[in-house]
Amino acid sequence: MSTIELSGITKRWGEAIGVDNVSFRVDEGTFAILLGPSGCGKSTTLRMIAGLEDVSEGVLSIGGNDMTSTPAADRKLSMVFQSYALFPHLNVEENILFGLKVRKTPPAEMATRLAKVAEIVGLSGLLDRKPSQLSGGQRQRVALARAIIAENPICLMDEPLSNLDAKLRQEMRIEIRALQQRLGMTVIYVTHDQAEAMSMGDKVILLNDGKIEQEGAPDVLYDRPATAFAASFIGTPPMNLLKTVAVDSGAAIDGTTVLEGTNGACLFGIRPEHMEFTDAGGIEVELVSADYLGSETIVAARVGDQSILVQTPGHVRIPEPVKARVTWDTKNVHVFDAGSGRRDDNVRALPI
Amino acid sequence: MSRRISQSYIYGWLLLMPAAIFLIAFTYYPAVATLAKSFFSQGTALKPSEFVGFENFAYMLDDDVFWKVAWNNIMYAVGTIPISIALAILMAVWVNGKLPLRSITRMAYFTPTILPMIAVANIWLFFYTPDIGLLDQVSAVFGLPSHNWLGDPDTVLGCIIAITIWKEAGFFMIFYLAALQTLPPELEEAARLEGASRWYYFRRVMFPLLMPTTLFVLINAVINSFKLVDHLFILTKGGPDNASSLLLYYIYEVAFSFLDQAYASTLTVVLLLMLALIAVGQFYFLDKRVHYR
Ligand SMILES: Nc1ncnc2c1ncn2[C@@H]1O[C@H](COP(=O)(O)OP(=O)(O)OP(=O)(O)O)[C@@H](O)[C@H]1O
Numbered sequence: 231m232s233t234i235e236l237s238g239i240t241k242r243w244g245e246a247i248g249v250d251n252v253s254f255r256v257d258e259g260t261f262a263i264l265l266g267p268s269g270c271g272k273s274t275t276l277r278m279i280a281g282l283e284d285v286s287e288g289v290l291s292i293g294g295n296d297m298t299s300t301p302a303a304d305r306k307l308s309m310v311f312q313s314y315a316l317f318p319h320l321n322v323e324e325n326i327l328f329g330l331k332v333r334k335t336p337p338a339e340m341a342t343r344l345a346k347v348a349e350i351v352g353l354s355g356l357l358d359r360k361p362s363q364l365s366g367g368q369r370q371r372v373a374l375a376r377a378i379i380a381e382n383p384i385c386l387m388d389e390p391l392s393n394l395d396a397k398l399r400q401e402m403r404i405e406i407r408a409l410q411q412r413l414g415m416t417v418i419y420v421t422h423d424q425a426e427a428m429s430m431g432d433k434v435i436l437l438n439d440g441k442i443e444q445e446g447a448p449d450v451l452y453d454r455p456a457t458a459f460a461a462s463f464i465g466t467p468p469m470n471l472l473k474t475v476a477v478d479s480g481a482a483i484d485g486t487t488v489l490e491g492t493n494g495a496c497l498f499g500i501r502p503e504h505m506e507f508t509d510a511g512g513i514e515v516e517l518v519s520a521d522y523l524g525s526e527t528i529v530a531a532r533v534g535d536q537s538i539l540v541q542t543p544g545h546v547r548i549p550e551p552v553k554a555r556v557t558w559d560t561k562n563v564h565v566f567d568a569g570s571g572r573r574d575d576n577v578r579a580l581p582i
Numbered sequence: 583m584s585r586r587i588s589q590s591y592i593y594g595w596l597l598l599m600p601a602a603i604f605l606i607a608f609t610y611y612p613a614v615a616t617l618a619k620s621f622f623s624q625g626t627a628l629k630p631s632e633f634v635g636f637e638n639f640a641y642m643l644d645d646d647v648f649w650k651v652a653w654n655n656i657m658y659a660v661g662t663i664p665i666s667i668a669l670a671i672l673m674a675v676w677v678n679g680k681l682p683l684r685s686i687t688r689m690a691y692f693t694p695t696i697l698p699m700i701a702v703a704n705i706w707l708f709f710y711t712p713d714i715g716l717l718d719q720v721s722a723v724f725g726l727p728s729h730n731w732l733g734d735p736d737t738v739l740g741c742i743i744a745i746t747i748w749k750e751a752g753f754f755m756i757f758y759l760a761a762l763q764t765l766p767p768e769l770e771e772a773a774r775l776e777g778a779s780r781w782y783y784f785r786r787v788m789f790p791l792l793m794p795t796t797l798f799v800l801i802n803a804v805i806n807s808f809k810l811v812d813h814l815f816i817l818t819k820g821g822p823d824n825a826s827s828l829l830l831y832y833i834y835e836v837a838f839s840f841l842d843q844a845y846a847s848t849l850t851v852v853l854l855l856m857l858a859l860i861a862v863g864q865f866y867f868l869d870k871r872v873h874y875r
């Protein structure tokens with residue numbers, strides 16, 4: 231009923247391309263995340279699904295029906311805007327009921343639905359306030375209430391939490407996710423925050439420069455990034471991507487052969503949390519500085535002329551540069567083609 | 583300590599003085615003098631001016647011309663204000679949308695405003711002139727008889743009203759256009775997603791959010807309807823038979839044609855009182871309905 235499918239969707243404004251031949255499918259009841267850096271086309275994609283922006287090329291189908299050029303109001307979906315888009319002159323109740331009033335819902339039904347939704351989002355005591363008299367989190371809830379009272383099977387959200395502080399954002403993530411599961415909604419959620427994507431999504435669609443880099447479950451994106459971009463975008467701190475030098479048997483970093491079976495120039499990827507300090511073996515690095523985060527420390531180091539980050543438990547202080555050795559487990563090594571950035575699983579990592 | 587304070591007082595007053603002198607000389611003194619004059623008779627060489635209390639006001643109540651121009655002024659306000667505001671909103675919404683040659687369209691609507699009223703009156707004189715004017719030329723095509731638009735007491739006020747609407751709507755449009763551009767486009771999109779028609783959106787969202795502008799424009803329009811009389815000098819001189827005369831024009835006539843400064847002062851005081859009352863009333867009644875962001 232509410233499966234959303236994009237095939238070859240492109241958005242152009244004259245010469246400029248915002249979204250370039252994007253295809254993906256979001257099954258009914260799925261919490262899907264559109265993730266990517268600023269300007270990669272997330273909002274544009276979402277707005278095309280909503281019907282607020284015309285599709286230049288491609289087919290959009292919702293629930294098996296072609297909806298590429300259906301008016302927004304007939305697509306049976308709700309949207310939460312980044313700026314909330316609450317009507318400033320209407321109070322909370324009128325804001326939530328706006329759509330039902332447009333559709334001339336009987337007053338008795340409006341009252342029961344309002345009571346139910348206000349209960350769900352926890353706004354019952356605030357119904358006669360104006361949006362300007364609410365906190366950011368409360369406004370966000372009003373926007374959410376307005377989206378769910380329509381009882382549409384699909385809800386689109388464009389960075390709804392970006393205006394909130396870290397703690398509230400954490401709470402709202404959990405609430406939105408719980409709400410989605412309780413109501414069985416199909417949600418497409420836009421964010422540029424990869425932590426948000428990893429913690430909320432059933433499925434993450436990673437966009438870069440208008441194209442899909444990778445799509446899949448959060449752990450797939452983390453464990454097997456398909457491209458160097460995906461590798462560096464997912465995870466905090468990001469994955470280390472080191473340039474290697476070709477040697478006869480494979481590729482080397484700073485004189486140590488770490489890969490075999492390489493075919494041309496490649497990037498050696500290892501996550502900071504998958505490296506550890508060692509007394510013997512490994513490769514030699516020069517520790518430069520340390521960033522203490524409480525439960526762990528992120529150490530910045532240099533290998534030859536390249537920088538890497540190493541995550542280590544506890545509190546490490548580096549008052550002045552010092553030599554150390556780091557090592558890793560070969561199963562945590564990712565290799566990418568230096569030219570195309572594609573993942574290359576034919577290369578074998580060597581134990582060091 | 584106290585010397586420091588008094589010194590800074592003097593300093594403060596010195597800084598205020600230039601502005602204060604001009605304000606007093608050109609605003610407060612004339613206003614107070616006018617009020618005072620309205621209680622005195624007009625002095626002549628033989629009979630010096632003397633205090634007459636409310637005699638001038640009593641005379642005014644008996645003055646048929648006063649009642650006529652007051653009524654004209656009300657008709658003029660009622661005829662111009664709602665239509666020019668409605669037109670202004672319509673034009674603003676129109677030129678705020680996506681249309682080709684948008685800035686030229688905006689400019690075209692705004693042009694009447696930047697013309698001086700005297701020039702506007704001359705343009706419209708050409709429209710209204712009997713036989714050779716534009717209106718008569720067009721109506722002649724349909725076989726209608728020639729009509730002296732400005733010479734007929736039944737049509738003259740309507741003609742003046744049309745000119746004023748033509749001139750003011752573009753001016754008010756600018757305020758509405760500015761206000762419309764501060765409305766976030768997401769509001770319109772949110773309403774569209776809910777299935778609201780354009781008219782529903784206008785009625786329930788856009789118009790209420792434009793209320794602060796409407797209040798501002800309304801007050802300006804009311805004041806203008808009592809204040810703007812330049813076109814009368816060119817077009818009708820208040821005639822025929824005071825059919826197009828407005829309060830301020832009548833005050834001008836009384837003061838400078840009939841040279842009765844005392845009675846003119848009386849009329850001025852009444853005009854000011856009316857304007858003050860209207861402004862206070864508007865703020866008082868409308869403020870409760872206006873949503874300020
Ligand atoms: N009306 C337009 N005309 C031309 N280019 C546009 C237009 N709207 C958006 N773009 C371009 O399309 C690209 C994608 O924009 P979009 O708003 O979808 O980015 P986004 O991924 O949502 O970014 P953010 O995270 O900053 O919101 C951007 O490069 C933007 O400059």
Ligand SMILES: [Mg+2]
Pocket residue numbers: 272273274
């Ligand atoms: Mg965006």
